[in-house]
Amino acid sequence: MRDVLRIVWQAVILGFAEMRRVYTWKTWTFGWLMRLLCQVTFYALLGSYLGDPHLMRYVLVGNTVGLACLESTIVVISLAGERAMGTLPLLAIAPAGHLPVYLGRGLQWTTTGLISSMVGWTVLPPLLGVPLPWPRAAYAIPVIVLVVISSYGYGCALAGVALRLRGVEWLVLNVAYGIVLTFGGTNVPLSFWPAPLRAVLEFLPLVHGLQAVRGILDGAPVGHVFGLIGIEALVGAGWYLVAWLSMDRLVSVGRRTGTLDYAG
Amino acid sequence: MEAAVSASALRRTYERKRKDAVVALDDLTLSIARNEIHGLLGPNGAGKTTLVKILSTVLLPTAGTARVLGHDVVAETRTVRTLVGLVLGGDRGLYDRLSARRNLLFWGALYKLDARTVRRRADALLERVGLAERADDPVERFSRGMRQRLHLARGLLHEPQVLFLDEPTSGLDPVAAVAFRRLVLELRDEGRTFLLATHDMDEATALCDRVSLIDRGRLLLTDDTASIGRILGDRECVDFVHDDGTHAEALALLPEVTDVERLDDRWRVHTADRDGSRRVLAWLVERDVLTARHAQPTLEEVYLRTVGDRGMRV
Numbered sequence: 001m002r003d004v005l006r007i008v009w010q011a012v013i014l015g016f017a018e019m020r021r022v023y024t025w026k027t028w029t030f031g032w033l034m035r036l037l038c039q040v041t042f043y044a045l046l047g048s049y050l051g052d053p054h055l056m057r058y059v060l061v062g063n064t065v066g067l068a069c070l071e072s073t074i075v076v077i078s079l080a081g082e083r084a085m086g087t088l089p090l091l092a093i094a095p096a097g098h099l100p101v102y103l104g105r106g107l108q109w110t111t112t113g114l115i116s117s118m119v120g121w122t123v124l125p126p127l128l129g130v131p132l133p134w135p136r137a138a139y140a141i142p143v144i145v146l147v148v149i150s151s152y153g154y155g156c157a158l159a160g161v162a163l164r165l166r167g168v169e170w171l172v173l174n175v176a177y178g179i180v181l182t183f184g185g186t187n188v189p190l191s192f193w194p195a196p197l198r199a200v201l202e203f204l205p206l207v208h209g210l211q212a213v214r215g216i217l218d219g220a221p222v223g224h225v226f227g228l229i230g231i232e233a234l235v236g237a238g239w240y241l242v243a244w245l246s247m248d249r250l251v252s253v254g255r256r257t258g259t260l261d262y263a264g
Numbered sequence: 265m266e267a268a269v270s271a272s273a274l275r276r277t278y279e280r281k282r283k284d285a286v287v288a289l290d291d292l293t294l295s296i297a298r299n300e301i302h303g304l305l306g307p308n309g310a311g312k313t314t315l316v317k318i319l320s321t322v323l324l325p326t327a328g329t330a331r332v333l334g335h336d337v338v339a340e341t342r343t344v345r346t347l348v349g350l351v352l353g354g355d356r357g358l359y360d361r362l363s364a365r366r367n368l369l370f371w372g373a374l375y376k377l378d379a380r381t382v383r384r385r386a387d388a389l390l391e392r393v394g395l396a397e398r399a400d401d402p403v404e405r406f407s408r409g410m411r412q413r414l415h416l417a418r419g420l421l422h423e424p425q426v427l428f429l430d431e432p433t434s435g436l437d438p439v440a441a442v443a444f445r446r447l448v449l450e451l452r453d454e455g456r457t458f459l460l461a462t463h464d465m466d467e468a469t470a471l472c473d474r475v476s477l478i479d480r481g482r483l484l485l486t487d488d489t490a491s492i493g494r495i496l497g498d499r500e501c502v503d504f505v506h507d508d509g510t511h512a513e514a515l516a517l518l519p520e521v522t523d524v525e526r527l528d529d530r531w532r533v534h535t536a537d538r539d540g541s542r543r544v545l546a547w548l549v550e551r552d553v554l555t556a557r558h559a560q561p562t563l564e565e566v567y568l569r570t571v572g573d574r575g576m577r578v
Contacts, residue, residue, distance in 0.1 A: 003376050007374060009373075013366065014361070014366075014370060085359065086357045089317070090352075095422075255324045258276075258288075260317075
């Protein structure tokens with residue numbers, strides 16, 4: 001276990017070092033974070049434009065929690081980079097195995113995702129005139145953390161696709177979080193979608209976590225909320241399992257077919 | 265003594281959709297002694313990298329067996345991985361955003377080295393490969409030669425007994441290449457075994473105890489580097505430099521001379537035997553051609569004659 005944690009820690013250091021290539025704290029705060037907050041504000045104001053304050057809060061909460069999912073899935077890009085850097089075969093033959101690396105490789109995005117979501121959670125509602133019911137809003141924060149964790153597993157699983165099909169990482173990323181944010185209940189209630197699609201949505205991260213967050217804010221029964229939290233955790237665990245199997249298979253098939261290239 | 269590396273009837277094919285499979289290694293049998301630097305020479309696509317990949321467990325063979333220090337690379341993968349180090353050439357295989365030290369700490373964790381050990385070894389290796397003063401600089405600021413030395417340090421971190429070097433000096437300037445070779449020789453003197461896949465004949469000549477020539481996945485020959493010229497037969501040669509061809513024409517008429525050929529920068533006189541070479545040398549010295557020397561075919565000539573003009577083709 002200690003070996004795994006040390007590898008994850010080294011991968012986290014690497015992840016943050018790579019993140020610093022893209023952002024300084026200033027460009028992240030005044031560029032990326034502002035962009036996300038503007039995006040959430042835009043959708044919230046659409047709700048307001050429709051003349052329904054409940055809808056505005058619905059969209060605001062959905063998109064704010066959605067930020068946690070959106071940024072966590074950027075792990076797809078970080079993991080796909082291993083092939084481009086030629087480190088994939090070296091990771092594959094390392095005695096500790098390659099899987100712990102993937103676990104820590106994109107954790108920087110979970111950190112920024114959580115920060116983005118928390119800033120949105122605390123700043124935007126009062127700014128837009130739809131304050132959240134505190135302290136209940138505080139109880140929802142651990143659920144947002146859970147959404148971050150389950151979404152990261154989802155991103156890791158989809159990174160397996162990006163590692164197999166070269167050059168599609170940005171497509172995979174955008175489709176991955178696009179699907180969740182479009183159909184997962186951020187702007188439109190799940191009940192809007194046809195039943196077969198709703199059945200599929202049950203397996204996406206964010207979906208149940210977001211329902212739990214809404215339940216907490218609306219004072220729903222504790223048992224109902226915990227049920228939703230449990231399902232979100234199960235969905236997340238499922239995605240981690242898929243990621244683990246997918247990555248392991250990537251390497252075992254790669255050894256057999258010769259696709260674990262040094263080059264990108 | 266058991267070989268450090270052995271391959272027996274090793275075969276690797278790559279399946280292709282709607283096309284015939286590509287044979288990358290074709291019944292290759294090879295043995296490398298402990299403490300040997302063994303060169304693997306061949307044109308692009310000859311199978312050098314495929315062999316290195318199989319031996320380092322990155323790739324599975326289609327048939328045949330390969331062993332490292334007696335351990336089967338397929339059946340005992342985990343053991344083999346702790347015994348071998350893989351050193352890639354070029355820019356890939358390092359994390360550019362991390363410092364040299366951080367790269368080593370990262371890979372040390374993946375080799376299950378405890379924190380104290382990996383720090384100690386990282387410091388010692390960075391010192392050894394001449395990167396101590398740049399240890400905390402991001403790798404993206406490193407020159408090609410510095411990257412290559414860091415590759416070697418990474419490959420040595422877990423103190424492997426066998427190292428596979430895949431084109432380790434490609435793109436290095438001559439000074440950096442010489443420094444790198446010196447380091448490899450030092451490491452060999454400490455008891456390590458090397459398999460060096462390279463295109464570079466000078467490198468192979470300078471470093472390798474023995475070389476193997478492969479082409480189209482087949483082993484063409486294996487011999488001591490120093491005496492590989494014998495492969496082309498027991499021909500005696502005398503090389504000399506001269507501006508015009510008058511001496512060459514005169515030499516061609518001597519009974520002991522079998523052939524005279526123009527090489528890039530010199531003339532080569534082939535003689536029937538050692539006495540013939542002696543007489544040709546004397547003949548040239550009498551005419552003030554002091555550049556004359558007794559010669560044997562070089563590794564490069566052996567390579568060119570054995571592999572032919574395939575070097576430009578893949």
